[in-house]
Amino acid sequence: MNFKAVSNKVIIVLPLVIFGAFFPFVLFAQTAPPEPYGPVPSPRQISWQQTNMYCLIHFGLNTFTDKEWGYGNVSPEKFNPSHFDADQIVAAAKAGGFKGIIFVAKHHDGFCLWPTKTTGYNISKSPFENGKGDVVKAFESAARRYGMKFGIYCSPWDRHSKYYGTYKYVQLYREQLKELYTHYGPLFEVWFDGANGGNGYYGGKNTTINIDRTTYYGWDTTWNDMVRKLQPNAVIFSDVGPDLRWVGNEGGHADETSWETFTPVPLAGQTGYGPGYVDYSHSPAGTRDGRYWMPAECDVPLRPGWFFHNDQNDQVKTPQQLFDIYLASVGRGAALDLGLAPDMEGRLYKKDVESLKEFEKILNKTFARNLAEGATFKASNIRGNNPRLYGPHNILDKNPFTYWATDDSVTTPYLILSLKGQKRFNIISIGEDIKLGQRVGAFAVDAWINDQWQQIAEATSIGNLRLIRLPEYIRTDQVRLRITSSPVCPAISEFGLYAEYTRKETHKS
Template identity: 25%
Template sequence: MRDIRLFVFILFTSTSILSSQSLYELQKEFIDLRFGVFFHFGIMTFTGDPWATPHQDISKFNPADLDCNQWADAASKAKMKFAILTTKHHDGFCLWDSKYTEYDVASTPWKNGKGDALREFVDAFRKKGIEPCFYYSVWDNTHGIGNKEINRDDIEFIKGQLTELLTNYGKIKLLFIDGWSWKMGHRAVPYDEIRELVKKLQPECLLIDNTHIPELYHNDLIHFETAVKCPADNRLPGMQSMLINKSGGNDWFWSPDVATAPLLTADEILESLDYLEKRWSVFVLNCPPNNKGLIDSSIVERLSEIGEKWEPDFNRPPLPETNTVIEHPVVIKSAEAESGNADFAVDGINDRYYYSYWESDSTLPQSIIFDLGKNYDLIQFGYLPKYTPVVQPDNDGSITSYVLYASKDKIDFDKIAEGNWMGDHRMKVIRFPAVSARYLKLVVNSAVNNRAIITEALAGKKK
């Protein structure tokens, strides 16, 4: 980067047109890819510094033999159909020349600062007919984004870098965001604003945030990370990630011991593929490139072995449709309730080791009012029941009877929906005729164990 701008003005061309495919069609198309590869590759590969270390010595980044064609060939032999590359991890180092920072490949000795790892990646994989996808961390430990209160400059920084990624490298089928919900939350960095940008730039790009919530809460696909396994009864579009190396590595990145580390056997990988395929979840296998810019020979051989043994099941039924998707979300700005900490229901912060939630006292009926900040034409409302570590949904406090009201001024409320829900742990979403409102009031008439618990409240607007 050589010049920081707080506002980016872009002439949106053909990528700005509306997608001709529905979200369900895009989800179904991606799930039918079945098998993909994850490449964690960045400054940690070269320094050996711990996960998320800021201000690493980027002069060490110099993958002299970088060959994304080797990566793509190995993935192709395994019959993988998509590939995800870490464009920027939590440390903040960018694999492309970003005009928003000098902490990027342009400031390294690699190719005299003229290299672009993303360009080499997308070109190599497209030549093999494999869909290139991007990972991007919102948490940036070098620039301090996520380590303090988020300000407007931080949001514009994030949007500027996402704009670079989604306008300079052609069609990107999936954007995988991390360090967001579990680090700073979807309110501090507003999910609706980021989602609208992504869908404006690339309407057919699916969006994942690593929320550690096994529901379609602010997600086009659910991510099941390593030990958190796709449940046996899953009927939602999902993605299971796993490391190919059983030991060694620098977190998800390469370290010298990966070259001799025991790997998942072909049979273990085939077993996962079979299990996940039947549950409409793609399988993405992390295969970290080394500091020469190549995949170690042991991993290449294992991928080839998988390809010789595995065949997709094209008789699998199509992805089931669901009514729990909020395609055009509105981030709720604040909440107030008769008891408990209502803000926990709208902070958008969830981690596998920590979940905040609003919990009422045992005096029901009881209400909670949500402020959306301004009037919207609303058509949906939903909520996530209780979660506890590690990624454990719980039916304690699940709402079983409710009435929903809407208002423009928080004085006069009109009833827009009422009904009953199963007292289970699944996310609940209701749809109603469009109503212009800034405030929603949920009256809880009854709940499991006679108290209401909401991990996150959700609202959806008209397109």
């Protein structure tokens, strides 16, 4: 009898153990992830998006002639930095929290900073390192040493070349790109400026040459046959993508509503578009439900100019100004591309270095601790009633590709976070899993203050990252996230509360 009882227990309990072990798998397997909404990023775009900040380095003949745009008639003999130190420049960028550099291998004056075989107007004709120098290689090597990503800008416009405006120049330009894309290792980004055509030296013609910016360079061929084949992991930046769009200003800011999708719009009365030939009024905000996944890059120089000018030494942007720019670029789903300008010695000026270092200090101290960590959650809905896969705990796991999601029919849910005690903050962070597209159209955040919910923030686009700086510090032990508009269920991957670091804040509890 005892054996029978034990046997019955085994017969009964064992299936329960098996059912308990496998039932969650059976149940969860029936809960499919949300379908992507609209265009989604490619793997190269996702990798770029996680970079967030990098630097664009302008250093060439203009450095020695006190110009921004060289005419193309300056002798290579002018280029001769006395104490060139790529490591000092790259180290300063890294100390500033930046993750990559893009070097301007050729600006509009046509002077090539590597020993190209396509033109004699290059560094081998300068006295620098007795004509044996290669500044592109120097920056590429320094970037690798400091664990930084490396990219290249090679201006399409060439005010020196006598062939500019003809097909022969396009062939020469493509050869320049081939040299750069095959001799300097893997690139994370290649940069194409919108400045194309105008007055210049052009081999001594001293004339104006205008080109059809939509057709002259044959961008489809250049991008598809060269970049995609020679640097398949590099994103392509230009006014019109195809991977990244120019934000439309050089102030370093996207619009408060900034969609990561974009449909380029031709100029009024035109049917085509290209770099330097597009309606820029749409660029800062992007296009809701745009045709392409084409997030914005926000470029801005650390000084007023892109190249070094001695009279701008007292006009270096302050660390606080850089943090404001960060919030308006990275904090609006874009990337920050900060211009650095080495001086005539070939080094970054001390004030530039100091500003970068202090900027990183603000970033690090502000975002070192998410005050929402340890919170408990109450969600109005969890997709498939499956908290393991789609529960709100995912928004605090620091993984941009896990998320809180709801059932397809629930597009305006809410989530309450009960914090571990009273927290004081003035910055809110939120992100979406961009592998599923940019989904949310609008959201709001409330705080429990004086025994009631009070709205403290509202915004529209989210995307990869959205940072909201509140007008004043908030102290509370509960916050509520409300999705107020979305065409599909949300997929929220991140949520954070932070206290902005300033010197005066260090003495506050």
